[in-house]
Amino acid sequence: MRQALPMRQALPWACAPLVVALASCTPEEGTPRFATFEVIEVSSPAAPGAGEPNLFAGADGRVYLNWFEREGRGTHVFRMSSFGPA
Numbered sequence: 001m002r003q004a005l006p007m008r009q010a011l012p013w014a015c016a017p018l019v020v021a022l023a024s025c026t027p028e029e030g031t032p033r034f035a036t037f038e039v040i041e042v043s044s045p046a047a048p049g050a051g052e053p054n055l056f057a058g059a060d061g062r063v064y065l066n067w068f069e070r071e072g073r074g075t076h077v078f079r080m081s082s083f084g085p086a
Contacts, residue, residue, distance in 0.1 A: 044065070045065070045081045049070060050070075052067055053067045054067070060084075063082065064082045066080040066081075
C-alpha cells in the first residue's frame with residue numbers, strides 16, 4: 001500500500017503544474033507586458049476654503065469631485081464637477 005506524503009512535501013509537487021503553465025504563457029507579439037498610464041494634472045474647481053471633498057470614479061468612466069463651499073454667513077452650498085469622456 002502506498003503511503004501519502006506529508007502536506008509539507010506534497011504542496012510543492014501539487015503546485016508544479018501551475019508554475020509550468022504560468023511560465024509557458026507569453027503575450028501576443030506586439031502586446032505590451034504592462035499597462036501604461038498617463039498622469040494629467042487638473043486644477044481643482046473648488047474655491048479656496050472649500051471642504052469635505054469626495055473624489056470617485058463612476059461606472060461611465062468619468063471622475064467626479066464634489067465638495068461644500070461656504071456661501072454667506074452660516075450657509076453652505078454643495079458643488080459637483082466631473083472629468084472624462086462625454
